[in-house]
Amino acid sequence: MRNESGGAAERPRARLIPERIKEAREGRGFTLDTFAEALGVTRQAVAQYENGQIAPSGDVLGRIISETAQPLSFFTSVPARAGELRAPFWRSLKRMEQHHRRRIARRLQWAADICALVERFVELPSVDFPVIAFDPDVADEEDIERAAEATRDHWGLGRGPIRDLAALLERKGAIIVREPVACEAMDAVSCWIYARPFVLLSEEVISGPRDIYNLAHELGHVILHATVDLNSDNLDRIEKQANRFASAFLLPRESFSNEVLGSSLGYFETLKRRWGVSIAAMAYRCKDLDIFTDNQFSYLFKQMNWKRIRKVEPLDDAFPVNTPSVLADSMRMLVEHGVYTREQIEGSLALNLADVESLCGVPRGYLDNRVVRLQLKREFGPESIA
Structure with a gap:
């Protein structure tokens, strides 16, 4: 020129x-x-x-x-961004150091940048989350119970146990990221970005029951607190509301109550096997619903303390943690169908590819265009060796 x-x-x-x-x-x-x-x-x-x-x-x-x-x-x-993300909902804001909060908030923003790129080529699930009138300043426990039931009804879930909550939320339009967070004070975080809910789960959480409760807690924030500005004055209140929502969503009051036929630790292990929720969470649910007296509630925890299973419960490893797939599958579609090359992805996002891989949940090195990828010739595929 x-x-x-x-x-x-x-x-x-x-x-x-x-x-x-x-x-x-x-x-x-x-x-x-x-x-x-x-x-x-x-x-x-x-x-x-x-x-x-x-x-x-x-x-x-x-x-x-x-x-x-x-x-x-x-x-x-x-990157072209529709605006700043709303302040995320931190499960342990008081215990999280500020630099951890800022780091994870940035990663949520990068996940949204990746999502924006993916949406140019892939038809992601439409956002289908119920809109429920809820005022956190005046709402009581009954309002939260009804909100949890309304969410189940909106999605046609009935009142039984829920399995693979991550897959359910992704089908309804949420973007879920699971990666190491290197912060003991944080299990999960969520926020709305560009009219879509985003949730980041800690990869350090390896208990399936704990993980599903964390995700249900974040769902509570997404449903109940979409327009709430988090601050030190309302933090405790909205965290309690999200906890109550998680319990009500995972353990519906009528169906769960009908199955609590005993208060022994052994019986609650049986309930855990069916509902996939921790014994501790079920005990608190029984207390909230007045199924347990204070003495029964205390006795169950005394049994757990005596057996030293408060932190690591029986059957924790019997349930898989939530494994998101939308961003990973989308990225594979772009690359493997030749829609967008690895070089174009790197150029468009201007992000370290290791960050992109981690946020999407694809194997390390998958997007690295310096890696020479080899494969067997067709005549020497696995079927020829069998």
Whole structure:
């Protein structure tokens, strides 16, 4: 291309976007202080990079890229976003350090960026979540019970045990991510992003019953608190509401109550095998529904303490954890059907491919275009060896 004077036209130069430095830092869990230490600069310098007052030198930019493990394109482009995500609902806000909250919130945003790319080519399930009038400031337990029942009715679930809640929510339009979070204080987090619910589950949770309760708790937030702004004044109240919703959704009061025919630990193991919910959660449900007296409730937990099964219960490993599939299947469709190459995915998202793989739930290296993929010739496939 030539300009009007006949000379070669200058190409527009890439511009470093200050806000993306902050996003990359937070996405890796750095505080201003720890990032400054890693870069060998002052805290004030990092703050100035992030607000655009000064630009990092070439050497410092190289260290930023190295420490955040993001490509240069991450810092020179911003994905088209419909707006900022609403504040996520943290299950343990008071115990979570701020840098963990910011890191996981960024990962939710990156999951939404991936979803936006996927939706250009793949018909994802439509969002089909019930809209239930609920005022968290005045609602009582009966309102929450009715909301849980209305959710089951909306989806035609009846009143029996629920299996594979992740698959159910994905069919109804939710995007679920399961990955390591490296934060003991967080089991799950959720928020609405661009009119679609997103949930991130901790891969460190290996108990199926605990995992399904975490997901049902987040479903409670999605259903009851879609328009609520989380703050220190309402945190305890909305967490209790989400817990009550989870219990009511997983253990409907009428059908579950009819099956509580004893209060021994052995009998509750039998109930756990049927309902897939932890003994502790069922005990609290019995207390909430006045099935148990205070003495019965205390006695069951004394038995659990005596047998040292409060943290790891019997049958915890009898139920699989929730395994999301929508993002993984979508990414495989794009690549394996030749709709979008690995190079195009990397270029469009401007994200470290390891992050994309983790958030989608595909094997490590699946999107790495430097990996040489080999396969047996057709005549030497598995069937020829059998």
